[in-house]
Amino acid sequence: MLSEDKIKILDKYLEHFEQNFVNQFEEDMKWRVNRRTNTFSSFHSFEAIKSLNLDEFKKIISELWAFQFWTNKDWYFENTMKINAKTFPSIKENIAELCFSNMPIEDRVNTFLEQTNGMSLAFISEILYLSSNSQFPIYNGTTKKLLKQLGINLRDRLPRGDKRNQGMVYKEFVSVYADILKYIKSKNKTIDTFEKLDTFFWRTDYSDDSVVVPSVAQKQDDLTEDFSILVVKMGRTQKIFNKIQKQWEEQKVASFGFHDLEGYDPKKHNKYNYEYLKIIMQNNNAPEGRIKKLASYVQAFHNVRPGKDWVIAYFKSHLHGFGLVTSGYHINKNLDSGNHTIGVDWIWLDKPIRLPDYSRPLYRQAKHNASVNIVNNSTAIRDFFKIVEEYGSEDKVEEIEADIQGQVGSYTIDEVAQEAFISEERLADIENSLHNKKQVIFDGVPGTGKTFVAQRLGEYLSKKEGKPIGDYKVISCHGGMSFEYLFQGLAPKEGGTLQPEKGIITEFAEKATENEDAFYVLILDEINRTNIPQVFGQMLYLLEYRGDKGEPVDLPYAKETIIFPENLLIIATMNSEDRSAGVLDFAFRRRFSYFHFEPDHKVLKSWLEKYHKHFEEVDIPRIVKLFKSLNKTLNDHDENFQIGHSYFMTKYPLSEAGIKKLWETEIDPLLKERFFYEQSKKDNFKLEKFFVEAEPEKKLAS
Helix, strand or coil, X not given: CCCHHHHHHHHHHHHHHHHHCHHHHHHHHHHHHHXXXXXXXXXXXXXXXXXXCHHHHHHHHCCCHHHCCCCCHHHHHHHHCCCCCCCHHHHHHHHHHHHHCCCCHHHHHHHHHHHCCCCCHHHHHHHHHHXXXXXXXXXXXXXXXXXXXXXXCHHHHCCCCCCCCHHHHHHHHHHXXXXXXXXXXXXXCCCCCHHHHXXXXXXXXXXXXXXXXXXXXXXXXXXXXXXCEEEEECCCCHHHHHHHHXXXXXXXXXXXXXXXXXXXXXXXXXXXXXHHHHHHHHHCCCCHHHHHXXXXXXXXXXXXXXXXXXXXXXXXXXXXXXXXXEEEEEECCCCCXXXXXXXXXXXXXXXXXXXXXXXXXXXXXXXXXXXXXXXXXXXXXXXXXXXXXXXXXXXXXXXCHHHHHHHEECECHHHHHHHHCCCHHHHHHHHHHHHHHCEEEEEECCCCCHHHHHHHHHHHHHCEECCECCEEEEEECCCCCCHHHHCEEEEECCCCCEEEEECHHHHHHHHHHHCCCCXXXXXXXXXXXXXXXXXXXXXXXXXXXXXXHCCCEECCCCCCEECCCCCEEEEXXXXXXXXXXXXXXXXXXXXXXXXXXXXXXXXXXXXXXXXXXXXXXXXXXHHHHHHHHHHHHHHHHCHHHCCCHHHHCCCCCCCHHHHHHHHHHHHHHHHHHHCCCCHHXXXXXXXXXXXHHCCCCCCCCC
């Protein structure tokens, strides 16, 4: 039975609901019923689940609410849930047993968890709800918040020794939810099923300050944000550690502090302001490298969100405590030292956890030589929340499954290979060269996919699976490009004055410096069209001496400097056929690894088979033969005259009429350019000639 204080809270919810959302309730219910009866119809019987194939199963699972916010679902299937062709039959069987077994619900849940990977109670309860015509309620972030507001901790209600038993937790939740439903049914005839109760609570705001909840039409990924986990170091010696821990525990804060930050006020600006920080630190005679190092600490503290982000207290390979952030960045004058603080609701461990023994990924993330750093490896994040669940209390742990993957990259090298029609081995060679030398050049005739591959690699590296998310930028080079545009120049400001303005590469390099665990990829397209010595000048030094291996190079104005960090990778492309472009400066050239791109009929064939195979009028073998014949003839004149395969990758089908259109609008104008001084040779490249050569061989009469 519900106590009187809980009934008062439920009455408040009902009143709020009827005042704000009762008219939308029917619409919400139609949406939910349609979703359950149509999208998840394959979950409605034992046989239907077992008849699903792997692709169908993944597609359906991807539609679960508990799965909506994962940015890389394929990675999650393969690495967390361990779903693949080999394991799929047993996983199907396990889900069917979970939904339709005659065992008690707690035994069903426990058995399922023992035999499968990667599904929390949020996943499990939603599957039960969908398969049982809503006879089971959903146990997720919304319901956890509800129970917290009602003062109900499910684990506290369980017998001693059963608090980590997920099946018992869910059974107790169903019982509590049934009591709530029974009371609300007595007050409101509309809400009479678990499904309607879940809709009611999803629509109802149960905070002190009433806020309208987004409608069902809003995108699911607008309903949540990711979170951060900060590791804050607790000094270098035992004496300092003891002092810091006492301060943090008494004041309920995490903190850092350096004399270079004397006079810095985090409240002066509404958010992180690098220029303000830089002025303060320069006034304290801080060197440039130290400014950028401490800037990352300051930015991390500025960006914390109370009630959302977590903090780890770390000292000499051990995790001593953890807690949820309660207040933002401020100066705490009650601390003897290190008074740059954020509020934290700490849980201190009686016996600290030695991270190398517990989680190597979490240890690698925590041990960086920095006073403040961010955990952004997905495995490390999951390991941290295992610690929170083990050592924390139920009301400390919000619904976190959906957010974990959102902070790490989600693009794999096999996806690049499929999109670019290039082998994984060649991509791996390019990636290895980028990691070793930091910059590569793609050269070849036009249309061989240099820029396309560079962009896909830029996207892949900046979102590389399991890495923090970085960025990539494409700069289209040309003869008018200047040093000022790329690195630093003077720009007019109000009042007619000129002030220093950072160039596009300088800004990008600073972004990379501030997020050193992610990759930032700079793509310099058609690099040989620029005057390298004039545009790059002394910045060539930066290409060879990265990060700690080199010294910052002075920029012309405001005593600013630039350095290329290790995580800034450069891909340049150059057109080997363009005789109007200058040859590369030797000092520039020797700092790059080279990869040559050639016209490839195999790439063309694969692309046509993927995109044009369904057009009956497209003769793929004939098109490939025509392409090879054209390039063989061009190669006899000059290997740089060849035409890349992307010219034949048209949006319109390459029927006979399509080929004539391609020749007239793309190939013939290109040939006129290449044989500008030898127009008589152009007659060797009439389409009719190659049509004949590409005719299918006629079968001999028997």
